[in-house]
Amino acid sequence: MPPLAYILRPEKIEDFVGQKQIASPDSWLNRAIKKDQLTSMIFFGPPGSGKTTLAQIIAKSTKSNFIVVNAVMGSTKELKEHLKEAEKTGQKTIIFIDEIHRFNKAQQDVLLPYVERGDIVLIGATTENPSFTVISPLISRSKVLVFNRLEKEDLEEILNRALKKYTRVKIDKEAKEILISESNGDARILLNAFEDLISQTKSVTKKTIEKSNILKVLKYDKTGEEHYNIISALHKSMRDSDPDAAVYWMMRMLEAGEDPLYIARRLIRFASEDIGIADPHALLVATAAYDACHFIGMPECDVILAQATVHLSLSPKSNSLYKAVSSARSDIRQFGNLDVPMNIRNASTKLMKQMGYGKNYKYAHNFEDAKVDQQHLPDKLKGKKYYFPTDRGLEGKLKRS
Numbered sequence: 001m002p003p004l005a006y007i008l009r010p011e012k013i014e015d016f017v018g019q020k021q022i023a024s025p026d027s028w029l030n031r032a033i034k035k036d037q038l039t040s041m042i043f044f045g046p047p048g049s050g051k052t053t054l055a056q057i058i059a060k061s062t063k064s065n066f067i068v069v070n071a072v073m074g075s076t077k078e079l080k081e082h083l084k085e086a087e088k089t090g091q092k093t094i095i096f097i098d099e100i101h102r103f104n105k106a107q108q109d110v111l112l113p114y115v116e117r118g119d120i121v122l123i124g125a126t127t128e129n130p131s132f133t134v135i136s137p138l139i140s141r142s143k144v145l146v147f148n149r150l151e152k153e154d155l156e157e158i159l160n161r162a163l164k165k166y167t168r169v170k171i172d173k174e175a176k177e178i179l180i181s182e183s184n185g186d187a188r189i190l191l192n193a194f195e196d197l198i199s200q201t202k203s204v205t206k207k208t209i210e211k212s213n214i215l216k217v218l219k220y221d222k223t224g225e226e227h228y229n230i231i232s233a234l235h236k237s238m239r240d241s242d243p244d245a246a247v248y249w250m251m252r253m254l255e256a257g258e259d260p261l262y263i264a265r266r267l268i269r270f271a272s273e274d275i276g277i278a279d280p281h282a283l284l285v286a287t288a289a290y291d292a293c294h295f296i297g298m299p300e301c302d303v304i305l306a307q308a309t310v311h312l313s314l315s316p317k318s319n320s321l322y323k324a325v326s327s328a329r330s331d332i333r334q335f336g337n338l339d340v341p342m343n344i345r346n347a348s349t350k351l352m353k354q355m356g357y358g359k360n361y362k363y364a365h366n367f368e369d370a371k372v373d374q375q376h377l378p379d380k381l382k383g384k385k386y387y388f389p390t391d392r393g394l395e396g397k398l399k400r401s
Helices: 028-035 051-061 076-089 105-117 136-140 152-165 173-182 187-198 206-212 214-219 225-239 243-255 260-278 281-296 302-314 320-335 350-354 393-400
Strands: 041-044 065-070 093-098 120-126 143-146
Touching (some): 028 051, 041 051, 051 065, 051 093, 051 120, 076 093, 076 105, 105 120, 152 187, 173 187, 173 206, 225 243, 225 260, 225 302, 243 260, 243 302, 260 302, 260 320, 260 393
Parallel strands (some): 041 120, 041 143, 065 093, 093 120
16 A cells, blocks of 8 residues: 555645645746646755655646656666657656756756757756755756745644544544654655554554654654754764764764765865864865765765765864854945945956056065055955964964964
8 A cells, every 4th residue: 555645645736735935826836837838947845845746746737748767766878768758759748856966967967958958847856955966057947946844734734634534543632733743844754653653543642652652763854853963963073073973973874864965065064164274175075075975875985974074073173264254244244235445446448447446456466475465355344354363283384474
């Protein structure tokens, strides 16, 4: 028997729950579905937020040939076969690629000419930010629709639909609230938990939930609170220069099924936020680890992530760049768009020169050690300091030079 999440999947957009910013009656998508005038799209959002469900609704609502490809299981050869078939038939074809972020750049490049020529309409679903995981030419030719975690009222409506199907099942208010709250905005988690419960009892209460161990399962969902606790533990272990703890928490994430590219991106951020100029190689190591993980995937990339994690843990630490960025952002938000000083403006036309653009500009290479003292910040911020180097690692050497 199919899982409950599959059985309850709506077939019309009118029955779709949540994501009003995407699927409301007056939305672009709703109108495009009804007119059968869809363009390529990227569905970006957390698990269980309705991406696959909405794609299936489109499949049932359009006259197009609809092909489903799972990026985890699908090969480049299979993808090319689907694309060639779509090109031959001449029939409008929609290709839905679930977890498109799992396709590497070469696989995504295969799609590009077909999307560009209009041979296919691409719908890609991803839980990872497409800015990092989908090639920019595909993004520029697609409409990115951002899905949010489902609200409590959305989950309650979904649970009520399940209860209408299973009329013999009784659930009290407290148990209902626990299930909804612990599902973390994920309809699939909610329905899977409910299905597990009703296989054991027809009367669901707080007590039966506690006995069933469902809460423990929900707690360790990789998109829930424990996910954020563990990524926090990884960051703090590296920040405190503890490579053993850092490797442990990194492996906890991998063993829980976390996408290695997500971990690699967090390492890249850490390399600049907590190390920066103290060890510039840290950023190179972290970005190289991301590329290597992208090339070879799991399980082989575990040791690559371990190498980067240990390197970052043992590197000298500095948050000078993070503080500089925060301070500059604060001034920008407080003072708005302050004028560029006239001396460092680009005088690309005669009129600009007449207006004083570039006047009294000092060309650094004409001075000893290519160092020159002139105003670079707006008048209101003249003399303001943002970057304060520490005495650690290379940053300390540069500070003293």
